[in-house]
Amino acid sequence: MALMTNIQAIAHTLEQQMKKDEKIVTFGEDVGFEGGVFRATKGLQERFGEERCFDTPLAEAGIIGSAVGMAINGLKPIPEIQFSGFMLPGFNQIAGHVGRMRNRSRGRYHLPMVIRMPYGGGIRALEHHSESQEVLFAHLPGIKVVIPSTPYDTKGLLTAAIKDPDPVIFMEPKRIYRAFKQDVPEEEYTIPIGKAKIVQEGTDLTIVAWGAMVREVQKAVKTLEEEGISVELIDLRTISPIDKETIINSVQKTGRFLVVHEAIKSYGPGAELISIVNEGAFLYLEAPPTRLTGFDVIVPLPKGEHHYIIEPKRIAYEARKLIKY
Numbered sequence: 001m002a003l004m005t006n007i008q009a010i011a012h013t014l015e016q017q018m019k020k021d022e023k024i025v026t027f028g029e030d031v032g033f034e035g036g037v038f039r040a041t042k043g044l045q046e047r048f049g050e051e052r053c054f055d056t057p058l059a060e061a062g063i064i065g066s067a068v069g070m071a072i073n074g075l076k077p078i079p080e081i082q083f084s085g086f087m088l089p090g091f092n093q094i095a096g097h098v099g100r101m102r103n104r105s106r107g108r109y110h111l112p113m114v115i116r117m118p119y120g121g122g123i124r125a126l127e128h129h130s131e132s133q134e135v136l137f138a139h140l141p142g143i144k145v146v147i148p149s150t151p152y153d154t155k156g157l158l159t160a161a162i163k164d165p166d167p168v169i170f171m172e173p174k175r176i177y178r179a180f181k182q183d184v185p186e187e188e189y190t191i192p193i194g195k196a197k198i199v200q201e202g203t204d205l206t207i208v209a210w211g212a213m214v215r216e217v218q219k220a221v222k223t224l225e226e227e228g229i230s231v232e233l234i235d236l237r238t239i240s241p242i243d244k245e246t247i248i249n250s251v252q253k254t255g256r257f258l259v260v261h262e263a264i265k266s267y268g269p270g271a272e273l274i275s276i277v278n279e280g281a282f283l284y285l286e287a288p289p290t291r292l293t294g295f296d297v298i299v300p301l302p303k304g305e306h307h308y309i310i311e312p313k314r315i316a317y318e319a320r321k322l323i324k325y
Contacts, residue, residue, distance in 0.1 A: 007177040009151040028080035060090035071111040084119035085128030099142030122175030124302035132263035138240035145239040149214040156191030173211035196243035202232035210236040220315035248280035255286035265293040287325035
């Protein structure tokens with residue numbers, strides 16, 4: 001075991017997998033010499049050389065397009081997008097090629113690649129640095145979307161993503177890159193993609209969250225427990241495919257459902273999850289399934305960001321409303 005932050009778990013996993021598999025290459029803006037804007041790839045170029053860890057021009061479409069060509073020809077590319085808000089030029093490549101290649105070639109070609117990108121608010125960054133765009137990628141058939149919330153999960157899920165024969169979008173909540181440490185096994189292990197985690201069991205209310213929001217919900221749950229409210233907290237871990245079974249089973253037990261996410265409300269991932277609850281647990285509900293989300297605005301610049309970020313007291317407030325309904 002070793003104590004690691006989330007960013008250390010990413011760096012450790014990349015190094016471990018690149019050591020085991022010489023087909024893995026990682027690249028992106030400042031990924032090589034600088035080790036990435038958050039230093040997730042620090043030291044990889046020095047250890048594995050410029051052919052396996054290198055800098056690219058500021059051209060997201062070119063980065064993802066290059067990854068497509070590498071994967072078709074036998075490599076395992078792990079491109080890094082500096083911030084998820086810059087992904088839109090590369091979205092054309094993801095929607096048009098990455099998600100479709102297996103189907104388009106009738107199974108002849110598949111694209112084993114992991115597209116890494118920091119996402120979300122909470123670090124007082126600039127425009128295009130703070131969005132939560134998971135639903136854009138989750139809407140595309142052929143794409144898996146993974147978001148870890150702890151160092152242990154980061155290593156297990158990233159390892160599983162690298163070993164996956166198909167493309168995975170690995171979104172990293174940068175707000176918790178260095179927020180805390182956790183014991184992480186140094187040996188290789190995987191966590192199944194598509195399987196949610198029940199962080200803690202409860203009987204009165206189910207709350208689903210992912211990424212940085214898991215920690216905020218945990219803070220709210222402590223307050224709610226002092227008031228005698230028992231919460232079952234689920235870390236979704238994978239945005240697509242969704243672990244419907246775990247969510248439905250939980251709501252059938254508690255009768256109440258709250259989803260908490262940073263992404264904007266309209267057409268956001270919360271709407272999809274509420275539909276799943278209505279389809280699978282409608283007759284068990286004792287209150288309307290509810291979503292607590294970001295506002296339908298661009299994430300504010302640093303001085304106003306705190307108005308956008310969801311705080312534990314707002315989570316506790318929504319939870320109490322559901323209990324009293």
